[in-house]
Amino acid sequence: MTPKKSILITSEQIKKRVEELGEEISNMFRQEKISDVIVLWLAEGAIFFAADLIRHIECENLQIRSLKASSYGKELFSQGDPKITGDESGFEGKHVLLVDDIFDTGRTAEAICQRLLRIGAQSISTCFLLNKKVEKTTSITPDFIGFDIEDAYVFGYGLDAAEAMRNLPDIWKFEK
Ligand code: 5GP
Numbered sequence: 001m002t003p004k005k006s007i008l009i010t011s012e013q014i015k016k017r018v019e020e021l022g023e024e025i026s027n028m029f030r031q032e033k034i035s036d037v038i039v040l041w042l043a044e045g046a047i048f049f050a051a052d053l054i055r056h057i058e059c060e061n062l063q064i065r066s067l068k069a070s071s072y073g074k075e076l077f078s079q080g081d082p083k084i085t086g087d088e089s090g091f092e093g094k095h096v097l098l099v100d101d102i103f104d105t106g107r108t109a110e111a112i113c114q115r116l117l118r119i120g121a122q123s124i125s126t127c128f129l130l131n132k133k134v135e136k137t138t139s140i141t142p143d144f145i146g147f148d149i150e151d152a153y154v155f156g157y158g159l160d161a162a163e164a165m166r167n168l169p170d171i172w173k174f175e176k
Contacts, residue, residue, distance in 0.1 A: 004175040008154060009147055011169040014129075017146045018049070021127060022056020024144055025097065028125065035060040038094045040116075042108070043068045043086075044166065045101035048158040049129045049146075053099060065090075069100075069108050082108040084115060092120035101159050103128040103145070106138030113140060130154065130171075152176060 029037065037059050041050030043066050054064060067086035096116055103109060109126060116124050127144035134151045152175075155161035156168030165172070 005172050006175060007170045008149065008152070008173040009157075009171040011157070014146075014157060014171065015052070018052045018129075019056050021144055021146055022053055022058075025053075025125075025127060026056075026058040028143070029057075029059050034095050034123075036095060037061070037097055038063045038065050038091065039097045039099055040091075040112075041066050041099040042101070042112070045159050046099050046129070047166070049101055050099045053127070057097075067112065069112065071108055082111050084108075084111060088115065088119050091116055093122050095123045096121045096125075098124060098126045100126075100128050102130045102132055102154070103142050104132045104134060106136045106140050109140050109142070110138040129157075149173075 029035070039050065039054055039057070039062060041047070041064070054062070065087075067084055067088070069082050069084050071082040098109065098112060098116075100109065113124050113126070125143040126140070128142050129146040131142065131145045131148045132151055133148065152173040153161070154171050154173045155165045156170050156172045158166050159171065160166050161174070
């Protein structure tokens with residue numbers, strides 16, 4: 001039986017919030033006098049969020065990098081420790097803004113932050129489009145959150161449902 005689905009956040013709501021987030025992040029960089037930043041977005045889920053957000057961030061010298069993080073695979077539940085792959089060179093001494101789609105258990109963010117600190121990042125701030133109301137397994141607190149959402153499986157706007165449906169402009173959820 002196909003699970004029932006419905007729109008959780010519309011593309012208009014996303015657009016408005018992403019613009020606000022860009023402003024909040026730009027203000028933080030201004031206040032902390034940071035003009036040299038690497039925005040590190042996590043593939044694949046954050047593809048549209050990062051692309052939209054970055055265009056609203058004001059920063060003199062902004063570089064864009066990505067790493068691939070996978071924990072769900074083709075399943076609709078977490079597959080344990082996240083796998084992180086990609087080029088980890090060039091982060092030494094840099095201010096990094098980590099951009100990801102969902103802060104769920106927090107395991108992925110924790111693994112990436114630990115990795116960034118090990119390879120010498122000077123500072124790390126984090127921005128997630130969605131924060132799922134679930135028990136967190138990490139002490140990491142996100143710096144910027146787009147929307148707090150209930151504990152449901154969501155997809156669209158870059159997020160997958162078994163690797164499909166990333167192209168939907170709105171964010172959908174499967175009904176429980
Ligand atoms: P965490 O490590 O915080 O538990 O999980 C983070 C990653 O799991 C997210 O970046 C995302 O890729 C994936 N994830 C968590 N919840 C969902 C969801 O509801 N839908 C989709 N498509 N991916 C999710």
